[in-house]
Amino acid sequence: MKINSNHMMGFRIWISLLALIPLLTLFSCLDNNDEGPVPDTAFVSIYHGSPNAPELDIYTESRRITNSPLAYSQSFPYSQFFAADRTLKFNPHNASNTLLETEHTFEKDKIYTLFIVNEVADLEVLQIEDSWEDPDGDHAMVRLAHLSPDAGELEVLINDESLPFGNSNPYLEVTEFLKMEKAKVKVTVKSKISGEKLVEVNEIDLRGNRVYTLMIRGFADPSKGNNQLSVQLITNYIKF
Incomplete structure (x- = not known):
């Protein structure tokens, strides 16, 4: 996304509208x-x-920025952070110990997603700068994020035939945003090594004027717990 004054103003308005949605209670990261x-x-x-990993409380330096714990598969929505070198800490909810402390550089007017990834014993944060073209009424912008720690290299098909995100998707790959026609699509996730179908989801609704991330997350091995391999579509941005 090329940052200009009109686009940034639209993004700021959208951020303000997000604050009205009670999906996750949060307060500003600014004083x-x-x-x-x-x-x-x-x-x-x-x-x-x-x-x-457990539900998390998140801190910037010593200040908690989440009023509610951040659970697996949830997002802390886009919020304003000081543009600077920042220290983030991730604690189990209502606990004093820190599972992970990370350093990040945020630049003025840039947009980022931080993905908390890996199994809890090897927890880390993947910082990605979010950059997309404006979608239109007939198209969405979609990227793929492979976050399953044990699924290995994947192939992600759309409607059984298209491989829009490439022939191979390694673990922790976050692709560029791609323009796709609005439609209800079937997403099939296969192992690149064995060709085995790992998960399939019908009728994922891609709507126009939206920017999405298609998440592949959870454990491919069902013995590792209840959070099994699945597909999740999250909305990054809506162009009003």
Whole structure:
């Protein structure tokens, strides 16, 4: 996404509208009581993709930014963060110990997603800069994020024939956003090594004027727990 004043204004309005949706209670990562000039900010979303990690409280430096715990497969929606070098800490909900502490650089007016990935013993955060073209009424922008820690290399088919995200999708790959026609599509996930069909989902609804991330997440091995391999579509942005 090329940042310009009109586009950024639209994104800021969309961020404000998100605050009205009670899917996840949050408060601003900025201190509204600060006086002086408005600081430079970036926009950051955080997705919990570790299938055996607990619900998390997230801190920037020493300040908790989540009012409600972030559970597996949930997103902390895009929020304004100071554009600077930032330290994030991830604690089990209502616990004092820290599972992971990470350092991130956020640049002015840029948009990022932080993916919490891997099994809890090897927890890490994958930082991706989100960049897309504006969708239109007949098209969506869609990317693929392979977050399953034990599924190996994958092939992701759309309607049994198309491989829009390439012939091979390795673990922790987050593709570029691709333009796709609005439609209800079938998504099939296969092992690249064995050719085995791992999961299939019918009638995923891709709507126009939207930007999506198609998540492949969870454990391919059912013995590892209840959060088994699955497909999840999340909305990054709606063009009003």
